[in-house]
Amino acid sequence: MTKSAQPWPPVETEPAVPHPQAPPAGTKLGMHYEHCFGCGDQQDAGLRLRSTVGDGGTVHSQFLVTEAHQGAPGLAHGGLLACAFDEALGATVGHLLRRPAVTGKLETDFVQPVPVGSTLFICAKLDGVAGRKIYVSADGRLDAEDGPIALRARGLFVQVGFEHFAKHAGEESVERLKASGRAAERDWDINP
Numbered sequence: 001m002t003k004s005a006q007p008w009p010p011v012e013t014e015p016a017v018p019h020p021q022a023p024p025a026g027t028k029l030g031m032h033y034e035h036c037f038g039c040g041d042q043q044d045a046g047l048r049l050r051s052t053v054g055d056g057g058t059v060h061s062q063f064l065v066t067e068a069h070q071g072a073p074g075l076a077h078g079g080l081l082a083c084a085f086d087e088a089l090g091a092t093v094g095h096l097l098r099r100p101a102v103t104g105k106l107e108t109d110f111v112q113p114v115p116v117g118s119t120l121f122i123c124a125k126l127d128g129v130a131g132r133k134i135y136v137s138a139d140g141r142l143d144a145e146d147g148p149i150a151l152r153a154r155g156l157f158v159q160v161g162f163e164h165f166a167k168h169a170g171e172e173s174v175e176r177l178k179a180s181g182r183a184a185e186r187d188w189d190i191n192p
């Protein structure tokens with residue numbers, strides 16, 4: 001539940017059924033790109049979010065809040081926490097539906113502060129699909145899978161073709177994704 005009065009998903013959707021080749025529950029998901037701020041291990045101050053597939057169209061992600069992530073002294077920056085949800089929701093869409101998609105809208109409820117030194121446990125789930133629009137949501141809990149809720153988020157991801165990345169970041173960006181050895185491993189349904 002969220003404090004927002006808007007229904008979710010905001011439009012009629014089909015069930016978001018994981019792709020037949022989606023990784024099964026228990027699979028640890030790798031980085032999608034080593035320079036990604038959300039998951040990459042080549043970003044010194046990055047979040048280094050790590051994710052595992054859960055049951056029933058869910059993905060469980062974690063990251064340790066460090067001093068590099070502060071807004072107020074000793075507390076995580078809100079925009080950075082939104083970034084963690086962007087990554088967790090995007091990974092849920094990308095890995096479970098196996099469709100390249102980008103964030104169209106991201107809404108975050110900040111329920112309680114997240115201190116430096118805490119680990120945020122994010123559980124994301126697929127909520128529905130309407131054409132290219134994919135709806136996902138997540139809770140973030142402090143220090144344990146069943147810890148107190150610190151944040152909630154809801155996202156709309158829009159399915160795109162790989163030409164999206166080539167058009168806006170250059171052909172080289174797609175080559176870099178392929179060279180990362182991660183996109184190339186995947187047999188995407190559209191525009192592989």
Ligand SMILES: CCCCCCCC/C=C\CCCCCCCC(=O)SCCNC(=O)CCNC(=O)[C@H](O)C(C)(C)COP(=O)(O)OP(=O)(O)OC[C@H]1O[C@@H](n2cnc3c(N)ncnc32)[C@H](O)[C@@H]1OP(=O)(O)O
Nearest residue numbers: 032086087090091094095100102103104105133158160183
């Ligand atoms: C990331 C690389 C992945 C490569 C694959 C490797 C493996 C990955 C595996 C897994 C890990 C992934 C982890 C990633 C996590 C991070 C994700 C990010 O941070 S993405 C960067 C931030 N987001 C942008 O930069 C988008 C910028 N915006 C756009 O490019 C366009 O606006 C776009 C594509 C979102 C839509 O543009 P249009 O021209 O294609 O389509 P139109 O018709 O405008 O929208 C389609 C439908 O969506 C609705 N829509 C779009 N934006 C909306 C909004 N803000 N609110 C409500 N509805 C919206 C529209 O009303 C339309 O709905 P109707 O079909 O008419 O019903």
